[in-house]
Amino acid sequence: MSTVAAFYGGKSILITGATGFLGKVLMEKLFRTSPDLKVIYILVRPKAGQTLQQRVFQILDSKLFEKVKEVCPNVHEKIRAIYADLNQNDFAISKEDMQELLSCTNIIFHCAATVRFDDTLRHAVQLNVTATRQLLLMASQMPKLEAFIHISTAYSNCNLKHIDEVIYPCPVEPKKIIDSLEWLDDAIIDEITPKLIRDWPNIYTYTKALGEMVVQQESRNLSIAIIRPSIVGATWQEPFPGWVDNINGPNGIIIATGKGFLRAIKATPMAVADVIPVDTVVNLMLAVGWYTAVHRPKSTLVYHITSGNMNPCNWHKMGVQVLATFEKIPFERPFRRPNANFTSNSFTSQYWNAVSHRAPAIIYDCYLRLTGRKPRMTKLMNRLLRTVSMLEYFINRSWEWSTYNTEMLMSELSPEDQRVFNFDVRQLNWLEYIENYVLGVKKYLLKEDMAGIPEAKQRLKRLRNIHYLFNTALFLIAWRLLIARSQMARNVWFFIVSFCYKFLSYFRASSTLKV
Ligand SMILES: NC(=O)C1=CN([C@@H]2O[C@H](COP(=O)(O)OP(=O)(O)OC[C@H]3O[C@@H](n4cnc5c(N)ncnc54)[C@H](OP(=O)(O)O)[C@@H]3O)[C@@H](O)[C@H]2O)C=CC1
Structure with a gap:
C-alpha cells in the first residue's frame, strides 16, 4: 500500500486554481489514488456564463476523469465547489463557507495564478501576491492544517543563471508594492513597471518571485513548501499520455507550427527545452504534501521539478520530433506545410518573419479579398508573432536548477510510492513523449478526428x-x-x-x- 496515498485518506483538501491545467490533473490523481479522501474544496468563480456547478460537472465529465469514475463513483459528492474570487477581499467567500474551510481543511494546494505574461502589474500583484498573502492568513486560522503547498515557477528567478532551492529576496519588498498599488493610478503604474521588474522578462515571473517572498514572510508556524515547475507540458503517463487542455507555453506553438502558420522561430537550437510533464509535477506535489505534513521541516523547503539537469532535451531535438510526428499524424486543414527553421540571429529572424509569415499572410488576404471574403490572416499572423516574441526569452537561454530537495524526497519514498508517485524524469523517453504530446494536442485541444488523417495527408x-x-x-x-x-x-x-x-x-x- 502506498504511504502517500494512504496519507490523503480521510483528509479535507483545499485547492485553488482547480479549474486550471495543473489543478485538474491534481484533482484527478488525488481521487484516483486516494478515493477515500473526505472532501476536496475548490475555490471557483463563475466564468463564461457557467455557474460553479456547471464548471465542476464539465470537468468531471471530461475524458480526463474517466478512470476516476471507475475508482470513485461518488466523486461528485466529494467535490465541494466554493464561490470565490481571488481578486476580492476575503475572496468574496460567504461566512458559512469560510467557517467550514477554516475548521475542516487539512491540506492546501495553492495553484491559482495569472500566468499571462502581459497582465497589468495591478492584477498580477493582486492574484500572485496579495491573494497568496490572504490565503496564508486564512491558513493561520485553520487548526487542523497540516501542510500548505504553494505552486510557484522555476522561472521566478530567471534573472539568474544558476538557481538554488532557496527563496531569493526581491529588490522591493512585496508589502511596499501592495501598499503603493492601492493609491497609485494606472498611468503611473504603467510608467514605473519596467523600473520595478528590472531584469525579469515579464510581470508574471516578477510577481511569482514576489509571491514566494510573501510566503516566506507570512509563514508564521505553518508547514509550508514551495514547488517550482519549469514549462509544464502534456501528461506523460497518467491518467493517459498526451492530455493537454490550454494553449499556453509550447501548446500554442505546436498548433501554430502544425497548421503551417509558424515556420520559423528565433530560438537557440541547443538551448535546453525544460519541459516537464504535468503528471510528474502533480506526483511531486502530492509527495511534498505528505512529506511536509508528516516530517514538518523546520524551514520552508523549495522543490525544483525540472528536466534539464537530469534528462535534457534541446529545442532542436524537440522541433525535429514535432515535425516528424506531423508527417505521421498531420493536423487538419493546414495553411501551409509545417516546417521549423530555428535561428538565433535577429536579422535572419526578421527575414524569415517577412518571407515565411507576413508575405504569405498578405497574399492569402489578397486572395480572400478577391473572392469576396473578409481578410483575416494578417491580423492573426501579427498576434501570433507578438505571442512568439513574448516566449523568445525562454527559448534562447538555458538555466541550471539545483534539485537536492527533490532528489532527497525521492529517496525518502518507499519503492511503492516511487512507482505510484513517480517524479523521476530520468525515465522519460523524449521521442515517445513528444509524439504523444503532439497527438494529444490534436485530439484534446483541437478535437480533431483521427479518421481525417488521410485527407490531411492529401x-x-x-x-x-x-x-x-x-x-x-x-x-x-x-x-x-x-x-x-x-x-x-x-x-x-x-x-x-x-x-x-x-x-x-x-x-x-x-x-x-x-x-
Ligand atoms: N503552466 C505552466 O507552464 C506552469 C505553471 N506554473 C504555475 O502553476 C500554477 C497553475 O498554472 P496552470 O494550471 O498552468 O494555470 P491556468 O491558467 O491553467 O490556471 C489558473 C487557475 O487559477 C484560477 N484563477 C485565476 N484567477 C482567479 C481568480 N481571480 N479567482 C479564482 N481563481 C482564479 C483559474 O480559474 P479560472 O478557471 O476561473 O480562470 C485557474 O483555475 C500557477 O501558479 C502557475 O504559476 C508554474 C510553472 C509552469
Missing part, C-alpha cells in the same frame, strides 16, 4: 505542389526582371543558354554516331 501533398509551383514561378519572374535590367544578368543568361545548346548538340551528335 492536402499536405497539394500544398507541397503549390509550394514548388509558386517558388518556380517566383524564380522565373525574378530572373526575367533581372534580365530586363542588367547587362551582366543578360550575359550570364546567354552564356547558360549557349552552353546548354552546345551540350545538347554534342550529345545529339555523339548518339547519332553510335547508331
Whole structure:
C-alpha cells in the first residue's frame, strides 16, 4: 500500500486554481489514488456564463476523469465547489463557507495564478501576491492544517543563471508594492513597471518571485513548501499520455507550427527545452504534501521539478520530433506545410518573419479579398508573432536548477510510492513523449478526428505542389526582371543558354554516331 496515498485518506483538501491545467490533473490523481479522501474544496468563480456547478460537472465529465469514475463513483459528492474570487477581499467567500474551510481543511494546494505574461502589474500583484498573502492568513486560522503547498515557477528567478532551492529576496519588498498599488493610478503604474521588474522578462515571473517572498514572510508556524515547475507540458503517463487542455507555453506553438502558420522561430537550437510533464509535477506535489505534513521541516523547503539537469532535451531535438510526428499524424486543414527553421540571429529572424509569415499572410488576404471574403490572416499572423516574441526569452537561454530537495524526497519514498508517485524524469523517453504530446494536442485541444488523417495527408501533398509551383514561378519572374535590367544578368543568361545548346548538340551528335 502506498504511504502517500494512504496519507490523503480521510483528509479535507483545499485547492485553488482547480479549474486550471495543473489543478485538474491534481484533482484527478488525488481521487484516483486516494478515493477515500473526505472532501476536496475548490475555490471557483463563475466564468463564461457557467455557474460553479456547471464548471465542476464539465470537468468531471471530461475524458480526463474517466478512470476516476471507475475508482470513485461518488466523486461528485466529494467535490465541494466554493464561490470565490481571488481578486476580492476575503475572496468574496460567504461566512458559512469560510467557517467550514477554516475548521475542516487539512491540506492546501495553492495553484491559482495569472500566468499571462502581459497582465497589468495591478492584477498580477493582486492574484500572485496579495491573494497568496490572504490565503496564508486564512491558513493561520485553520487548526487542523497540516501542510500548505504553494505552486510557484522555476522561472521566478530567471534573472539568474544558476538557481538554488532557496527563496531569493526581491529588490522591493512585496508589502511596499501592495501598499503603493492601492493609491497609485494606472498611468503611473504603467510608467514605473519596467523600473520595478528590472531584469525579469515579464510581470508574471516578477510577481511569482514576489509571491514566494510573501510566503516566506507570512509563514508564521505553518508547514509550508514551495514547488517550482519549469514549462509544464502534456501528461506523460497518467491518467493517459498526451492530455493537454490550454494553449499556453509550447501548446500554442505546436498548433501554430502544425497548421503551417509558424515556420520559423528565433530560438537557440541547443538551448535546453525544460519541459516537464504535468503528471510528474502533480506526483511531486502530492509527495511534498505528505512529506511536509508528516516530517514538518523546520524551514520552508523549495522543490525544483525540472528536466534539464537530469534528462535534457534541446529545442532542436524537440522541433525535429514535432515535425516528424506531423508527417505521421498531420493536423487538419493546414495553411501551409509545417516546417521549423530555428535561428538565433535577429536579422535572419526578421527575414524569415517577412518571407515565411507576413508575405504569405498578405497574399492569402489578397486572395480572400478577391473572392469576396473578409481578410483575416494578417491580423492573426501579427498576434501570433507578438505571442512568439513574448516566449523568445525562454527559448534562447538555458538555466541550471539545483534539485537536492527533490532528489532527497525521492529517496525518502518507499519503492511503492516511487512507482505510484513517480517524479523521476530520468525515465522519460523524449521521442515517445513528444509524439504523444503532439497527438494529444490534436485530439484534446483541437478535437480533431483521427479518421481525417488521410485527407490531411492529401492536402499536405497539394500544398507541397503549390509550394514548388509558386517558388518556380517566383524564380522565373525574378530572373526575367533581372534580365530586363542588367547587362551582366543578360550575359550570364546567354552564356547558360549557349552552353546548354552546345551540350545538347554534342550529345545529339555523339548518339547519332553510335547508331
Ligand atoms: N503552466 C505552466 O507552464 C506552469 C505553471 N506554473 C504555475 O502553476 C500554477 C497553475 O498554472 P496552470 O494550471 O498552468 O494555470 P491556468 O491558467 O491553467 O490556471 C489558473 C487557475 O487559477 C484560477 N484563477 C485565476 N484567477 C482567479 C481568480 N481571480 N479567482 C479564482 N481563481 C482564479 C483559474 O480559474 P479560472 O478557471 O476561473 O480562470 C485557474 O483555475 C500557477 O501558479 C502557475 O504559476 C508554474 C510553472 C509552469
